Amino acid sequence: MTLKLQHITQQFQDGDDTLTVVENLDFEVNKGELVAIIGPSGCGKSTVLSIAGALQTPTSGDVFINGKNISNYPKNKLADVRLKNIGYIFQASNLVPFLMVKDQLKVVADLNNTWDEKRADELLEAVGMSHRKKQHIQHLSGGEKQRVAIARAFMNDPELILADEPTASLDASRSEEIVALIAHEVHTRNKAAVIVTHDESVLPYCDIIYEMQQGKLVKQKETSQ
Amino acid sequence: MFSLSIKEMTFFKLKYLLIGFILFFVAALVFIISGLANGLANDNASSMKELEVTNFYLAEDSENRLDRSQFTIEQAEKAKDASAFGVQMQTTEKGKDGKKIDSTFMTFENEKLLPTIIEGKMPQNANEVIVDKTMQEHGVKLGSVLYLPSVEKKVKVSAFTEHFTYSHTPVIVIQPALWEKVGFTYNALVSTSGTPAQSIDGDWSTKEDVVAQIPGYSAEQSSLNMMLSFLIIIAVFVLGAFFYIMTIQKVQQFGILKAIGAKSKSLIRATMLQVFILSITSITLAALFAYILPLFMPEGMPFVFEPTVILSYGAALFAVSLIGALISTISIVKADPIQAMGRVE
Ligand SMILES: Nc1ncnc2c1ncn2[C@@H]1O[C@H](COP(=O)(O)OP(=O)(O)OP(=O)(O)O)[C@@H](O)[C@H]1O
Numbered sequence: 123m124t125l126k127l128q129h130i131t132q133q134f135q136d137g138d139d140t141l142t143v144v145e146n147l148d149f150e151v152n153k154g155e156l157v158a159i160i161g162p163s164g165c166g167k168s169t170v171l172s173i174a175g176a177l178q179t180p181t182s183g184d185v186f187i188n189g190k191n192i193s194n195y196p197k198n199k200l201a202d203v204r205l206k207n208i209g210y211i212f213q214a215s216n217l218v219p220f221l222m223v224k225d226q227l228k229v230v231a232d233l234n235n236t237w238d239e240k241r242a243d244e245l246l247e248a249v250g251m252s253h254r255k256k257q258h259i260q261h262l263s264g265g266e267k268q269r270v271a272i273a274r275a276f277m278n279d280p281e282l283i284l285a286d287e288p289t290a291s292l293d294a295s296r297s298e299e300i301v302a303l304i305a306h307e308v309h310t311r312n313k314a315a316v317i318v319t320h321d322e323s324v325l326p327y328c329d330i331i332y333e334m335q336q337g338k339l340v341k342q343k344e345t346s347q
Numbered sequence: 348m349f350s351l352s353i354k355e356m357t358f359f360k361l362k363y364l365l366i367g368f369i370l371f372f373v374a375a376l377v378f379i380i381s382g383l384a385n386g387l388a389n390d391n392a393s394s395m396k397e398l399e400v401t402n403f404y405l406a407e408d409s410e411n412r413l414d415r416s417q418f419t420i421e422q423a424e425k426a427k428d429a430s431a432f433g434v435q436m437q438t439t440e441k442g443k444d445g446k447k448i449d450s451t452f453m454t455f456e457n458e459k460l461l462p463t464i465i466e467g468k469m470p471q472n473a474n475e476v477i478v479d480k481t482m483q484e485h486g487v488k489l490g491s492v493l494y495l496p497s498v499e500k501k502v503k504v505s506a507f508t509e510h511f512t513y514s515h516t517p518v519i520v521i522q523p524a525l526w527e528k529v530g531f532t533y534n535a536l537v538s539t540s541g542t543p544a545q546s547i548d549g550d551w552s553t554k555e556d557v558v559a560q561i562p563g564y565s566a567e568q569s570s571l572n573m574m575l576s577f578l579i580i581i582a583v584f585v586l587g588a589f590f591y592i593m594t595i596q597k598v599q600q601f602g603i604l605k606a607i608g609a610k611s612k613s614l615i616r617a618t619m620l621q622v623f624i625l626s627i628t629s630i631t632l633a634a635l636f637a638y639i640l641p642l643f644m645p646e647g648m649p650f651v652f653e654p655t656v657i658l659s660y661g662a663a664l665f666a667v668s669l670i671g672a673l674i675s676t677i678s679i680v681k682a683d684p685i686q687a688m689g690r691v692e
């Protein structure tokens with residue numbers, strides 16, 4: 123099991139009230155599975171994903187990545203988990219502003235001391251960005267940035283890919299292309315992946331669909347391949 | 348992380364150049380003022396600095412001031428392991444046209460204390476004198492006749508020396524015979540090492556204490572030193588503010604880098620590396636600038652580039668910018684990877 127969330131509760135302090143966004147949630151994703159999470163705005167999808175992505179520590183409950191409980195890890199160790207085991211694709215691509223396309227991949231590789239130029243070239247080829255390797259990212263369109271972010275997420279060969287509305291800023295045909303790309307990479311490289319989305323057109327590419335309801339994830343549909 | 352720091356600096360050239368320039372100008376200003384302080388100190392009292400004397404024996408209650416201390420010829424003769432020294436600030440007139448020149452007369456009983464001659468010959472008799480070469484600016488040449496109006500006496504310039512001024516005036520070195528003949532008194536007994544006990548009333552003072560009491564010396568030095576300390580304080584705030592703004596602006600970026608797995612430690616290292624490169628280059632360039640500056644300054648501008656002083660001020664500025672940067676790294680530690688989700692603005 124690549125990702126396992128166990129009895130996760132997440133509360134936020136809102137003045138005197140406590141807002142419970144996630145309540146006693148259980149969730150699992152296995153190798154080779156591409157899972158979609160849907161649900162209305164504000165229901166807590168991003169919150170769940172950021173907990174799974176070691177960006178945020180839940181109020182209570184345990185997070186297992188590759189079978190290891192990371193709930194009590196110090197910040198430094200969490201950074202290492204993010205670096206080596208998780209590829210996170212943010213809604214806004216969140217590339218490093220001053221680097222050119224190829225260096226976006228080099229950053230994460232350098233942090234991990236594993237720069238493999240051939241792999242970077244392959245990944246950029248796979249997302250169709252190899253012709254713009256030397257370009258600074260401010261010249262790229264939203265969809266192109268998102269493709270670079272996808273390549274970056276795969277760079278350190280993580281077991282788990284998390285994507286938070288990766289297609290939100292794209293038009294319908296572009297967003298399908300991006301999800302198809304993620305699906306292709308996940309299946310060919312045998313990763314576990316979670317995509318949070320509002321976009322119905324994304325769903326056919328996913329193996330399992332969960333809906334967020336009252337702070338829990340409820341399985342909607344499972345398509346067997 | 349090294350390449351990341353460099354890439355960021357080359358990408359945001361303007362921003363980093365600007366910070367570098369500010370550092371450069373602050374450092375250059377500090378160096379120039381310290382050079383001026385040095386130059387003025389030299390210009391003011393070079394004669395005393397050149398003098399190979401460690402201690403001055405002054406009359407009681409003279410408060411380290413040479414002009415308040417007086418010894419008669421008879422008292423001076425009682426000196427033990429010390430020699431008589433006289434200094435009088437008096438105007439001189441140049442030859443017959445009577446142009447007045449501010450100057451200082453000095454006499455040394457111990458001939459070893461006489462300044463080094465750079466032009467001309469040692470005086471042969473009591474009517475010949477050695478003068479500082481800045482006298483040349485007033486048209487004085489070897490063989491010129493100077494008139495000392497206060498004692499109605501004429502003397503001939505037989506030699507020039509250099510770096511021999513007192514309270515910004517050129518020194519005229521007179522032989523003791525003439526000094527005594529015109530009725531000047533001695534002002535101190537000087538020792539080339541230590542403070543041998545004397546039979547006449549008085550106290551030993553160090554050379555530094557005596558130099559500090561030369562008219563104008565302390566006032567000049569303390570105002571320049573005040574400027575310097577204010578400059579350093581200003582530098583602390585300016586650089587601190589700049590580095591703070593620089594890191595504050597990048598909090599989002601730090602969040603992204605943390606979200607993709609960077610640790611605070613390596614981000615701090617990358618930032619400090621940038622500050623290190625910026626400070627070293629700017630301060631070195633400023634030191635070079637201060638070094639070549641005298642070539643472009645008008646003749647006679649008192650500016651002395653003292654490598655040890657520049658080095659210590661440079662090190663102080665370097666420390667100031669590193670500390671400023673270190674304080675601003677708090678915002679790096681505080682940067683939250685969750686910022687990469689774009690929720691927090
Ligand atoms: N740090 C926080 N402090 C307070 N409230 C928060 C915080 N983070 C999230 N919330 C709240 O938690 C709820 C869930 O937020 P979340 O971003 O997970 O929703 P979402 O399902 O991703 O919505 P959307 O589809 O609009 O992105 C929201 O009501 C939000 O206001």
Ligand SMILES: [Mg+2]
Pocket residue numbers: 167168169286
């Ligand atoms: Mg969201």
